[in-house]
Every structure is written in C-alpha cells, then in structure tokens.
Amino acid sequence: MTAPLRILVYSSNTNTRAEVTTAIGKHPDSALPEFEYIEVASEPMVIHHLDTGGIDLAILDGEATPAGGMGVAKQLKDEIEHCPPLVVLTGRPDDRWLADWSGAEAAVSHPIDPFVLTRAVTELLRN
Template sequence: MSPDAVPATVLVFSQRAEVRTAVRTALGSAPAPGVGPVTYLECATADEVVAAVDRGGVDLCVLDGEAQPTGGMGISRQLKHEIADCPQLVVLIARQADRWLAHWSMADATLAYPIDPLTAPEVVAGLLRDRAAQRPAVRR
C-alpha cells in the first residue's frame, strides 16, 4: 500500500451472503493504487443500509439491484433524496437492459453481476478517489 493511499469504508448490501462475498473478493482490501485500505460493512436489509449511511462514515455503497424484498435501485434513489452528504452509490445489475433503471435510481455507477474482478476495482477506485477529492479534510 502506498503512503498516499486513502482509507475507505465500503458498504455492501445484498440479502444473499454469496453476493456480498463476491463483491468483497472482487474488490479486495485495496482496489487500486492510492485507494485503501478498504473496510467493509455488510448489510442484509434495506433498514440496515439506511441506518449505516445515516450514522455516517460510509464512503461508497455497493447495492444489489436484485435484492428482495427491497432492491438496491430503490435504496439508491431513497439515499440520494434523503442524505445530504450521500456516499457514492454503485448498483449491481444482472441485465444490461436494467441500466436505465439504475440511471433512474440516481446511482453513480453500475456493475454487472456476476461481478468482474478486473472491472469492479477500477470503477470503485475511481468513485472513491472522486469522494476523497470532494472531501479532502474529512479523512480518518
């Protein structure tokens, strides 16, 4: 890890443990140079996600768009409307045709599921760098 690496907290939401594990595995503890170490916060329900983001300290959320009963797209839209300093939001989509729904959800990015371990870290690292650049004085 480089000395200029920015630590980050990434919330991973899915009611399915295997999806949360796949996201953590694909992203790793340091997704790209200058980003990391990453601390993961796992949530299995929409209420857990909202409570965690309300508490603060979350830099990025990866939200399962296929989650049941409340999907990541609905949560994304809710967070964008309700949280003043909303973390960066990534929605996992199973079908490329769902990109328009992710756009409606106001997500900052989408990732296809199953998650690509080459693409996902690049997307997440870019969003985390953007977040760090917006808030340079608020680092742990």
C-alpha cells in the first residue's frame, strides 16, 4: 500500500479549511495515492510542519490573518531549501500577480471552484 500524500492546509478560517478539504476530497486522482490533510490555523504551525518535512504540498489562504498566505509562501520559498509546491488562495483573480511574486506554483481565487482547485493540486503532485 502506498503512503498517503500529506497536504497542509493553512487558513485562520475554519470554514475555508473545511471548504478546501471537501472540495478536493481524499482521493481525487486515481494516479495518485490518497490524501491526508494537516490543517493549521497559524503561520508558526505552517513553518513547523514544513521545517519538519513530510509535506507533499501546501495550500495557503491569502486572506488568512494575521499572516496572509502570500507572505507566508514568499517566506517558505526564500527559507526552505526543498520547499514543496504551494497553492495560494487569492481574494480575486486579479491577485494572481501577488501569487507569482510569492513563488507559489499555483493560485486559485475565492470563491473556491472545486474543479479548479483539484486540477491545480493534482497537476502539481503529478509533476
């Protein structure tokens, strides 16, 4: 049996974390192992989990407070040598340039479209 892929979901909003995990589900792509979610509500916990290792992909809420996901993404890309792929949730489609600045490999805007989010996540994990 293949170990599950570990997906970190960061948002200060419990509803956003639930929306992300529900939108993607546990096994969205038969070519990939099942997903295991690690939900965190604070920047220090994001840093802790990524420093510890074993995270295959992180989804960061750009609207999180007090530390927004785009700033957290930039810090992770600058400070973690083998940073996993990052998906940033933006407030609107026009904020894509901020996600590019952060170094995130993908951006998905609110409201979250389950198909768009799942496609972004599975494409990053397949590569």
